[in-house]
Amino acid sequence: MSIKNCTLSIFHFSRFTGMRNEQTSPDFILLNIGHAVHNADWNWRKVCSPFIRVHFIESGTARLIREDKVYELKKNHLYLTPAYTSHGYKCEGHLSLYYIHIYEEQHHHTSCFDLIDVPVEIKADPLVIQLVKRLADIHPERKLPHFDPWSYDNFPTLIRNIARQNTTPLGYEMEAQGIIRQIISRFLVHATHKNRHIDKRILQALRYIHSHLHKPVSVDMLAENSFLTKDHFIRLFKKYMGCTPGKYINGKKIEKAQRIMMTRDVAIKDLAYSLGFENDAYFNRFFKRETGENPGNYKKKIRLLAGGDFT
CATH class of the missing domain: 1.10.10.60 (Homeodomain-like)
Known part of the structure; x- marks a missing residue:
């Protein structure tokens, strides 16, 4: 995606929030990033986290269950689950993926996901695939030691991960912010009003x-x-x-x-x-x-x- 198209993505989001003249660009904190290979061992129910999850599927198959809907995870696709969204995973064979956990720090603006719906699944373009892998390369310390959500999806771990941002070199932190915005922008260009029927x-x-x-x-x-x-x-x-x-x-x-x-x-x-x-x-x-x-x-x-x- 070109710089022009990326700028249009943010403008598109501003139109949905109705606050073009106010700060609407969200601030993101990278919690975890890494690569994982599963063999019928990625099976979890009722996962509900205070952070955004993004998955990039490199190969293999699995299912994402959200609100009684089942999504077949496909190669070279990105999947986004907003914070506080109950969901689950089902994997019955080989699966290779990258995971990204992102905390959205809100200031004087609404959350990305308060008033809009973003798609669960989008096709990953070559640039965003490179960006996901680059994010993993510059932050090897952010990979998960265990993949059981209950081992890391808890209040103490969240606090430690947020505080860890203070020790990240400024250059890497700025690059991570740019990459995360690029990834999220791919979903935002396809967003629709969440509350179409609200007065x-x-x-x-x-x-x-x-x-x-x-x-x-x-x-x-x-x-x-x-x-x-x-x-x-x-x-x-x-x-x-x-x-x-x-x-x-x-x-x-x-x-x-x-x-x-x-x-x-x-x-x-x-x-x-x-x-x-x-x-x-x-x-x-x-x-x-x-x-x-x-x-x-x-x-x-x-x-x-x-x-x-x-x-």
Whole structure:
């Protein structure tokens, strides 16, 4: 794919999110990359990870099961599974593949996959095949020691892998970012709106919420921007999202707080203010209500799991 076509891929994604004038380019952290050869031993059920999975099939056959759909994995094809997507694998013979695990760090923009659907399978062009292999060559330390998802798909391992990014030479880190964006862009050019049947006013509100998590977001303001009364807006939001807008907003802020604590050492007070909370006491209470523990203890646990490496 040419530079021009790659640029068009990002522009195409911007059209879907409706935020062409805001930062929409996602930041990715490489967790794992490697080559694996399986012989009827790649069989797992109910895998659900907090990171994106990409597989490039080099040879052999297997099946990917997602949402009761079965995809026959084919040679020279790429397969993408977004974070928090329940899926499984079935392999009854030889299979040679490359695996890539990617953590998406969200800032003041929505996730790649919040409002769009990307294809599960695409044909890999010669350039992207070279890029996958190059990514594996420059990061041999990121290969998995074991292929059992339960051995690496857990909170402590995720924290350590994210923290490990800080020790990667800048040149390799920049190259990895470029390669990951090239790979993801191949899927994004074929993306479609996920919520085609959601009221456009709610979609607009969702886009605003995701791009303004660093500021106070009021239900009154969202209703006014949607040209609806507050009560009508709340009813419409609950109809499509299954919860009140206030609960949705605060839930997304807490998710963002957890992601920030996983990658940076930030004082709890500064974190609360950076997410638009009026004060850290309110943030502490809401964080504990959502996660079961206060943010101070949560932060200490993360630092312990990561070995304190947040430099």
